[in-house]
Amino acid sequence: MLKPNFTFRCRDVAKTAEWYSSLLGFSMIKRPASFDFDGAWLYGYGVGLHLIAGHPPHASRDVINPKADHLSFACECGLEEVEALLKYRNIEYKKAHVEEGGILVTQVL
Structure with a gap:
């Protein structure tokens, strides 16, 4: 495996x-x-x-670029919990939204 x-x-x-x-x-x-x-x-x-x-390479802290090298995670908790943890740890982040077929996905960088 x-x-x-x-x-x-x-x-x-x-x-x-x-x-x-x-x-x-x-x-x-x-x-x-x-x-x-x-x-x-x-x-x-x-x-x-x-x-x-x-x-x-090809990375920016200003925008989320889905073409850049990255590792992504889907979380089981709500977005509010993720944002609260980032704020608690004083981690700056950006958000982007992708909609496909009526499903909204929020990305956080």
């Missing part, structure tokens, strides 16, 4: 790893010491997440 891993470049590996672990529940796992570049490995929800130091 294959287990998916996703790799993302990020400006601050430690801050990004903290965000994925404390906010989304990912766990830090051992990363090969032979890698000679800054990075971190995390695991959660059956997914491996590999973070690498560097400027993320």
